[in-house]
Amino acid sequence: MITSKGVSHGFVNSKILRIEKNSGLNFFSRDGIIISEGDDNSYLAKYVLSTSKSIKSYQAGISSLDKSFVKSLCVGDIISIGEDGRVNLLWKCGQDDNLLFVTDFCNSKCIMCPQTKIEKPQNYYKEATRIIELAKDKPKYLCISGGEPTFLKEEYIKIVSLIQKKYPHVSLQVLTNGKNFSDFQFSKQCVLNSPVDTLYAIPIHSGNSALHDKIVRTKNSFVLTIQGIINLYKLKQNIEIRIVITKQNYKDLPNIAHFIYWNMPFVFHVAFMGMETHGSAHDNIEDIWIEPNEYIAYLEESVSFLNNRMLNVSVYNLPHCILSESLRKFAKDSISAWKKVFLEPCRQCSMVEVCSGVFATSSRNPQGIHRI
Numbered sequence: 242m243i244t245s246k247g248v249s250h251g252f253v254n255s256k257i258l259r260i261e262k263n264s265g266l267n268f269f270s271r272d273g274i275i276i277s278e279g280d281d282n283s284y285l286a287k288y289v290l291s292t293s294k295s296i297k298s299y300q301a302g303i304s305s306l307d308k309s310f311v312k313s314l315c316v317g318d319i320i321s322i323g324e325d326g327r328v329n330l331l332w333k334c335g336q337d338d339n340l341l342f343v344t345d346f347c348n349s350k351c352i353m354c355p356q357t358k359i360e361k362p363q364n365y366y367k368e369a370t371r372i373i374e375l376a377k378d379k380p381k382y383l384c385i386s387g388g389e390p391t392f393l394k395e396e397y398i399k400i401v402s403l404i405q406k407k408y409p410h411v412s413l414q415v416l417t418n419g420k421n422f423s424d425f426q427f428s429k430q431c432v433l434n435s436p437v438d439t440l441y442a443i444p445i446h447s448g449n450s451a452l453h454d455k456i457v458r459t460k461n462s463f464v465l466t467i468q469g470i471i472n473l474y475k476l477k478q479n480i481e482i483r484i485v486i487t488k489q490n491y492k493d494l495p496n497i498a499h500f501i502y503w504n505m506p507f508v509f510h511v512a513f514m515g516m517e518t519h520g521s522a523h524d525n526i527e528d529i530w531i532e533p534n535e536y537i538a539y540l541e542e543s544v545s546f547l548n549n550r551m552l553n554v555s556v557y558n559l560p561h562c563i564l565s566e567s568l569r570k571f572a573k574d575s576i577s578a579w580k581k582v583f584l585e586p587c588r589q590c591s592m593v594e595v596c597s598g599v600f601a602t603s604s605r606n607p608q609g610i611h612r613i
């Protein structure tokens with residue numbers, strides 16, 4: 242998340258606001274916030290952001306903000322403002338990689354989860370609703386994530402139905418462990434209330450239920466996830482299977498590929514993924530980390546098995562330079578722009594335009610990154 246901290250003036254509660262053009266006619270808008278240059282005509286605005294040290298005494302706002310942060314904000318962006326002066330960018334106007342983070346809670350405890358373990362998890366369904374209500378642009382793509390976004394089922398349905406009403410043609414991607422979709426009636430309600438072009442991205446960590454549950458660290462997860470996938474298939478939904486490669490499952494990749502082909506050849510897409518070593522993944526790094534050069538042969542076998550059987554298969558989050566020639570054509574530029582970084586060898590690399598790079602958020606990156 243792009244974030245910065247300044248000095249708070251007059252905020253008693255946190256707020257979610259949309260950046261508005263400073264027209265001099267911003268008559269105390271309750272939804273909008275103006276970027277003030279100090280001696281400009283922003284005096285009619287109720288809320289202001291400023292890089293200078295103070296703001297007008299009758300206004301609420303954040304002063305002393307970092308100049309480059311303020312410069313990166315545009316009219317239509319949506320931000321949250323904390324009483325402590327923290328400003329978070331929640332929605333980038335005109336961009337297609339906006340993500341609605343709806344909850345910290347999850348009904349799994351995956352060993353390689355990139356989320357940070359939080360002492361007091363919270364729900365953000367209301368905040369997500371506010372973002373959708375405030376947004377003025379029309380995104381082509383949108384993603385819902387968590388935690389487990391369906392953790393509070395009714396709240397999840399409210400969010401997707403709001404998206405369906407406002408953006409009926411958006412391509413919506415839902416990052417879910419699929420377990421709540423084992424409830425057919427809930428799945429049906431979700432499908433009826435979601436945009437037509439909704440893709441459910443669901444992880445399978447093994448073709449073997451015991452290993453899957455060991456990685457997820459929650460009993461019965463495999464059975465529930467598979468039941469969820471079958472229900473979504475019955476409801477004619479697009480499903481992407483995601484396989485995060487860890488020390489626990491890298492030898493099982495070909496079994497996973499066989500499991501998918503023989504049991505769910507209907508899936509829209511299969512993605513084999515490099516790890517983001519952040520949050521719990523970072524805490525468990527010594528147990529889960531495996532260098533890509535140790536699993537490339539298993540990955541090649543799995544990708545080629547599925548591709549030869551006409552399944553749509555990709556490799557996410559792994560740079561071209563650590564993949565074999567045969568795998569490079571499956572590699573996607575899959576890391577969100579704000580999370581992606583290129584290292585020193587990338588400077589003169591011919592692949593930089595198409596490569597995923599590596600996670601800026603990861604504490605460990607694959608060995609052997611080199612210019613091509």
Ligand code: SF4
Nearest residue numbers: 560562587590596611
């Ligand atoms: S050197 Fe950098 S840009 Fe080139 S393939 Fe490797 S990670 Fe990608």
